[in-house]
Amino acid sequence: MTTIRAETPADHAAIAEVNRLAFGREAEARLVEAIRASPGFIPALSLVAERDGDVVGHALFSQIAIRTAAGAEVPALALAPVAVLPAYQRQGIGSALIRSGLDRARALGHRIVVVIGHPDYYPRFGFRPARAQGLEAPFPVADPVFLALALTPGALDGVRGTVIYPEAFAGV
Numbered sequence: 467m468t469t470i471r472a473e474t475p476a477d478h479a480a481i482a483e484v485n486r487l488a489f490g491r492e493a494e495a496r497l498v499e500a501i502r503a504s505p506g507f508i509p510a511l512s513l514v515a516e517r518d519g520d521v522v523g524h525a526l527f528s529q530i531a532i533r534t535a536a537g538a539e540v541p542a543l544a545l546a547p548v549a550v551l552p553a554y555q556r557q558g559i560g561s562a563l564i565r566s567g568l569d570r571a572r573a574l575g576h577r578i579v580v581v582i583g584h585p586d587y588y589p590r591f592g593f594r595p596a597r598a599q600g601l602e603a604p605f606p607v608a609d610p611v612f613l614a615l616a617l618t619p620g621a622l623d624g625v626r627g628t629v630i631y632p633e634a635f636a637g638v
């Protein structure tokens with residue numbers, strides 16, 4: 467059975483290892499640590515998937531903002547990274563992490579989630595191309611991988627602006 471729960475300090479090393487092995491590099495493990503040390507970290511939205519007591523997957527939603535032309539900042543979440551240990555991929559664990567995270571984020575009152583990721587994967591959770599919904603990225607990114615989701619109906623209506631990634635994301 468797979469259990470999805472919020473991380474605790476005892477999970478930090480396992481989360482780093484899951485990210486390292488899923489991505490085959492250090493960048494995402496470091497990103498998690500940088501976000502955890504930043505003001506945008508939301509402990510309740512750093513989720514681990516546990517199988518038989520072992521952490522086999524991780525998904526992190528953290529606070530970002532969308533800056534409008536008028537200079538206002540609309541709060542949003544970034545979903546990054548999502549990682550499942552290679553031996554456990556394609557068993558629904560990534561989906562369970564993302565669905566649980568979206569439900570928890572909605573319950574906490576968050577309204578918008580942005581992800582840069584596989585265009586064949588995220589639409590199943592309701593993500594749609596972000597530019598078509600009025601959002602711009604602060605760096606060059608192809609339309610199909612730059613995705614956004616309204617957690618509540620209409621949350622993206624009338625929101626036009628650029629997604630601002632905090633300093634923690636520099637280097638990924």
Ligand SMILES: CC(C)(COP(=O)(O)OP(=O)(O)OC[C@H]1O[C@@H](n2cnc3c(N)ncnc32)[C@H](O)[C@@H]1OP(=O)(O)O)[C@@H](O)C(=O)NCCC(=O)NCCS
Binds near residue numbers: 488
């Ligand atoms: C992407 C990832 C988190 C998905 O987790 P998962 O537990 O394997 O996903 P699920 O079992 O819920 O869903 C499986 C589906 O995801 C899709 N999928 C998985 N990896 C994918 C990839 N690299 N590209 C496109 N689609 C992918 C497939 O459609 C697959 O469906 P299928 O089994 O019918 O082919 C996991 O594969 C992973 O850790 N990959 C390496 C790190 C990574 O790329 N993270 C995402 C960054 S955007």
